[in-house]
Amino acid sequence: MAGNSFGELFRYTTWGESHGIAIGCVVDGVPPRLPLAEPDIQHWLDRRRPGQSKFTTQRREPDKVRILSGVFEGQTTGAPIALAIENVDARSRDYGAIKDQFRPGHADFTYHAKYGIRDYRGGGRASARETAMRVAAGAIARKVLGEGVGIKGALIQIGQDRIDRANWNWNEVESNPFWCPDAVAAARWEALLMDVRKRGSSAGAVVEVVASGVPAGLGEPAYDKLDADLAKAIMSINAVKGVEIGAGFGAAELSGEDNADEIRIGNDGKPLFLSNQAGGILGGISTGQDVVVRFAVKPTSSILIPRRSIDCFGNEVEVVTKGRHDPCVGIRAVPVGEAMLAIVLADHLLRQRTLRD
């Protein structure tokens, strides 16, 4: 109820603060006899890990995951799977300057309003560090989905600079530090972000994540629609301010005849949609087409440019956030978005099983 868990049948709970002893999660509801070992999870964590390029935070965390339970002789047992990562580079420094200040755009003010206490070290529970555990849980979700379902993500916009979708190349995504599918845009972004950083500012971004091979029929019609659960999952990622499915906000501008995807029978004798404005979801249930989700990430609020704010005693102050921060936190949101997509799909895959005799 305090909201540190996500999912119904595939359900995980995260814990830990940015500068505490460790962070971790418990993943419950994983079917038994799935092969699972630490490298299966580490692989995805490494993609999200900070400190890998000059465009992400310089905090150096090995983010080495340990499986503490639920796996026996290389297989899941049906018992809850506990994962933990020690916090290594949680520098013990002087927080005196900011411990009483509410940094603009941060959760400092709202945590104080809600709890009357907050762990101010590195953002505490509000830190994006929590997303490491989303990626870890996402790795297990991928195991539940099996190899038939592919999940990929890409950064399609930084600030006001969008990719050219004609240049889209999934192979390119792994070749630049932005997960950018457009090599031309990636080159521009290098300069763009260097400039942002130099100015002590930050930039927002738009991410697109896509799942292929999703069977038709996943999602519950009314409130737990597949897209509704995806919207929640994605909006729950730190700094996300908008989420859309398929044509998304663009659908508002289409005519009814252009928006509704027509269907024919394909050469394989199966239903073949002639377009995918729906983003693979109709009436909250998957169609079997690619599930396409896009989301907006606001610019990092931790910037070097002085901003006006107040402190918890009611004094007006000026805030500058030093420390190691991402100039564009949207970059590291790509693997997190993929993980949340995997988690929602795994949960609904298990839910759909309950309808079968």
Add this chain to the structure above:
Amino acid sequence: MAGNSFGELFRYTTWGESHGIAIGCVVDGVPPRLPLAEPDIQHWLDRRRPGQSKFTTQRREPDKVRILSGVFEGQTTGAPIALAIENVDARSRDYGAIKDQFRPGHADFTYHAKYGIRDYRGGGRASARETAMRVAAGAIARKVLGEGVGIKGALIQIGQDRIDRANWNWNEVESNPFWCPDAVAAARWEALLMDVRKRGSSAGAVVEVVASGVPAGLGEPAYDKLDADLAKAIMSINAVKGVEIGAGFGAAELSGEDNADEIRIGNDGKPLFLSNQAGGILGGISTGQDVVVRFAVKPTSSILIPRRSIDCFGNEVEVVTKGRHDPCVGIRAVPVGEAMLAIVLADHLLRQRTLRD
């Protein structure tokens, strides 16, 4: 788990099909001793009711709500509140033509894939008729929130035609059949929609809903963030394809310094935000500013223009959807969006109470 319920502490469950005997809901978790009578709910249902202008479906439903339980001598008792509305204008007509066809853009195909059976009469459970119960539950949520919290909504775009925000006038919203806050745009939309209708087509729309007077501190930090729950609530409304909070997708284009709302101490000695890019939510928790949510509604898929599709036997067919339909279903989505906003806030208001001694 089958997803016909929403909310955790303020929790409601809906039931009923478009052309069944009735539709209804059970609202659980309503605190005792709130004054409640049928007109309190009917007031909001009347705003959503179809058949009130030429721009909404001509189905004539009085949508007269009955309270069946949970209210005694004019007050809530803490027991579950059951509401029901009889289906009156559920025309018994020949569904032969469409009962086996999958209408493009509709849930016909996905319900069939999921369940292997569907109540095809008027869309069955997938009908937007279900949203009447959201509005009814929303009316009770408003009682829980009390008079200090105000919730309003407006249509800000039809097709590609957006309002001019400089013209925004909340009084105007009740004066035109579109809930449009811009009198100039409303005049244009009249012509625009007449044309859409004449062509047998339909138009999408964008809705904005705003809550004022929300206390700071509502929302749970990690997965049940206030914005995450709002995203789910809104995306679960039929035909919604995108949702954003505050600056939303626009936040991706802002610099860190323009996006992070600065804070000062106001003349009343209280914190005063100098802008509201955050849409009233930071770190998933309300700031006390207006909560601002925007969402995109796709154009109605029921159109007179013939579309290619298939039937459940695997035959290719051409589909024309006759009957009484909304040329722009986004119009009636306004009161539904307001209701979902009220429901999420009421739920989190009750959740926040658990932290107090």
Add this chain to the structure above:
Amino acid sequence: MAGNSFGELFRYTTWGESHGIAIGCVVDGVPPRLPLAEPDIQHWLDRRRPGQSKFTTQRREPDKVRILSGVFEGQTTGAPIALAIENVDARSRDYGAIKDQFRPGHADFTYHAKYGIRDYRGGGRASARETAMRVAAGAIARKVLGEGVGIKGALIQIGQDRIDRANWNWNEVESNPFWCPDAVAAARWEALLMDVRKRGSSAGAVVEVVASGVPAGLGEPAYDKLDADLAKAIMSINAVKGVEIGAGFGAAELSGEDNADEIRIGNDGKPLFLSNQAGGILGGISTGQDVVVRFAVKPTSSILIPRRSIDCFGNEVEVVTKGRHDPCVGIRAVPVGEAMLAIVLADHLLRQRTLRD
């Protein structure tokens, strides 16, 4: 959260007060394409219906159930199934005498303490009338379980008079007004209860319910153990004060070697337990043997013998409960116990499906 729902995947929510307009429930999570019609439910309701013998309340309720949604052309559709029963014999009488009094042994005092308001007419929400909806939901649960699972119940003790288990005959259960499997005891109980009634008193009882044909493997190991969920389900029935599985409290008196059921291979090549002290559940998971649950029902608190109490103004009063009441409410608890057993098993059957690929 307000607790009017039960079950996780097979989940139902009840509403309604004893003397309100109607009572009802919504059953969610029922798999599609199960045959279901009103007589399937009415059959079980008729067994619980009051007014059928002189040993149950003389309230005359036809308890005619209506299916309002979720069934189409004789089959479930996967949509929520709403059921309702009108209250017919809710006599409008003068409650003046008891509306401010707290009847000893009743929930009057605690509802007042909890809510500060209560619907005092006939017990309101606390009335055993709510159990009709448990029986209705149980009828649907039986459909989910299928014909391979048999669920039966019997009254095995009234007051201090226990049956002789050597006389157990399931056929006898339907032949006397007590659901008693021992014809000799049934004869004694007739006199016993006539005497109780004459004295204006009431008697407690013990019920046993048994499920056969339950597949091995149902139940979740830690907190949602099959027996834990059964304990909750049964203890939630009005007036129940104790519940036990298999040998139950008697297990405390057994030696380890007598308690642990030995296993051999049966003639059919399958595991064969040589006894069933476990009541069909080990480690919270079904063994495939009969699931055996026993529960104690306290004597009806509504009695004609004057009792000391207080009213809501803090005055000491003497209370006599007139009206139509069961001298032994345990009798009508038999079909309710059966229903709860069916509901818990159906829920866990669906849960077990999620583990299968």
Add this chain to the structure above:
Amino acid sequence: MAGNSFGELFRYTTWGESHGIAIGCVVDGVPPRLPLAEPDIQHWLDRRRPGQSKFTTQRREPDKVRILSGVFEGQTTGAPIALAIENVDARSRDYGAIKDQFRPGHADFTYHAKYGIRDYRGGGRASARETAMRVAAGAIARKVLGEGVGIKGALIQIGQDRIDRANWNWNEVESNPFWCPDAVAAARWEALLMDVRKRGSSAGAVVEVVASGVPAGLGEPAYDKLDADLAKAIMSINAVKGVEIGAGFGAAELSGEDNADEIRIGNDGKPLFLSNQAGGILGGISTGQDVVVRFAVKPTSSILIPRRSIDCFGNEVEVVTKGRHDPCVGIRAVPVGEAMLAIVLADHLLRQRTLRD
């Protein structure tokens, strides 16, 4: 859904196997600003710890708990509290003998039936070791309840030997290795259990746990009745086979007039119940009297006396369970029962807060 969590608002999730790396839990929903440190939890763990007398298992576990998150500068923050205990004395021994056998009375058979795989080392997830985490979570629950609520437990029966309630002395409970409130019985039990042990057998037990100072009004009327949730909580403890509230099964033998507790106004002007057959709960809601719960614990199934069983290949075998086991597991169930009582009360205390304005 896989059932490793308990509670709604005060909600915790446990993980870990008997012979794995560690065991742990995450406690969510703890209100902020409660003082909490490791010794607060360790205190209660020490009471449950094995190896403290010859009447409990000789496994030597220091059971040293660590708080990994959710506490900052000695206070809870509202963030999830992660606790972990390393497994120290998890002897790596040869399990060859029993890894394929189904020990009678154990969960071996049912885990195999459910999952098709099991961690056989020391019982894996089914081990009573999991209950250490119940005690840890219970320690936090006590903090939520505050000092006004007192929770105590006692062993009142071993095998067929019951205490004399006239001898009840709470001080005595801490003075013998059985948590026995009757010094005379405690003396008898010493001999009784020595004999049981010598024979390689085991004995069952009955435990009583009592909460005083519970405010009236806790519990939700229909399915989440306070007693229903207690029944589930208690029945979910390993080896428990029966649970009762107040007079419990004895209530079935009482007359209506003897069972219904009368009420007067006490000298303090407050309601005063003249007896407590109800065990502090009416209609599922606390009355303000002591909440009294009793439960039966079956004899340990791990015994030295050979028993007939089968293995997972379908062979008939004879099983002897060597190793370090409790001759009467009911003894260590006392602190576990207390913990579950505290947890259920804390959960309902938070739930009740949601009704207050």
